[in-house]
Amino acid sequence: MSGALQLVELYTRHLAINGDMGNTLVLTERARLAGIDVEVTRYNPGDELPEQVDLVTMGSGPSSALRAVADDVARIAGTVRGWVDSNVPFLAIGGGYQLSGTSITGLGAEPIEGLGVFDAVTDAAASRAVTACFVVDSDLGRLVGIENHGSVTALGAGERALGRAVTGRGNDGGGFEGARAHEAIGTHMHGPMLAMNPAVADHMLSVAAAAHGLEYVTNDAHARLDTLAAATRAHLDPSGAVARARGEA
Template sequence: MTLVTIAQLYPAELGITGDRGNVRAIERRLAARGVETTTVLVAPGEELPRELDVLVIGNGPLSALRGVHADLIARKGRLDEFVADGGVLFSVGGSAELLGERLDAPDGETLDGIGVLPYRVVRVSERRVGYIIVDTPHGPVVGFEDHASEWTLTDAASAYGTVRDGHGSFGRDEGRGEFVRVGNTFASNVQGPVLPLNPELTDVLVDAVAERRGLTLSPARRSDLDEYAEAARTKILMRPTRDKGFKTIQV
């Protein structure tokens, strides 16, 4: 029996924007392709599973990032090894900021990132809030953004999506961008949670797992979740640009 192992790191500390939903989407999508899964919740100080296929890390406030920072830094060697071996890592919001090279907080504090992804993050005074549509190589990704961070890419080739509507996380001069991808590691500020809304993006992760493990996947079976996602995506994609309600909030 083939068993894919998923871990959610810091679910209590970094799980405030429906991040468990991203885990469930991966579980359901793999099940629809004929693959059984097991999911492990990993708290600070606990070991990641030795045999790990997918790692999900969610969103949290700056106070939570400070709280898990030392624990994450201690995991750098294990995460570097996992990423280099082609493991799938999906990170949203605050955790994504710590996967980069550096996070500059509003109070002048600097938190070193673990350098898995090539960008630096600065917390800014304007909070970007609203629906977002991102064009990626695998189709449009929709969701909701609510963040006050500006990413500066140190490797432009890592940009994975271009913002069609919304603000995005990076790119001041040549159009806004959202989603960074290096190998099978993905980072974004798109919330929602994002994966249940975007089955095609979830399939990118599932296909990466299958390729790494040498799995043959069954054809996907359409489910009620696909119907819900399609209905929600249609509403977001049809929002008129002039009425999309995207805002910045001074903080």
């Protein structure tokens, strides 16, 4: 077994808008600061997936990109679901979150079949939701980022949401955002999400490192990055209105 964690970034050429592939950079840099190497495989349609996988990221893209990768999604879906069932940390953002569900409608005559990581159906023909200070309370803490999507997502009866949307539409305006399955996270949150919410990155790295026989321990260098993240989160909500609304300030 290689001493480095193996990270697969899915559909780098197609799902790289909104800076969401920055989540890969956050994971690799925070791992490096903890003395752990990460080898990144940037996967595109038709490529072969590596045999060993410790972390997976997937960013966002326009509707044309979702259609462009649809056939390949069907090809690799079983493999990706196997990773998730084995508790490999997986992060899918925006369009990647939609592709990680059961299906996407509203992008053509026929639905696009997703990876099936989450029991979730997305209607991509909804009105656009843009939230400059998108806040979600989750069991990984309070998450802060930016929401920008023209879709509504319905979770299956037994599927767990990532958290409760304090602001913004979230999945469908009903108060919940994203999805969780094993160590997989799907969300509409941009930022990049992990740069704004380093606690999520640390959770993913801790799980991946432990499965690989390594220990992930943060240090002062991480704390300095966390200070920048906290300042950025505060910049999105300079008045503190969200915190006051929840009785935290």
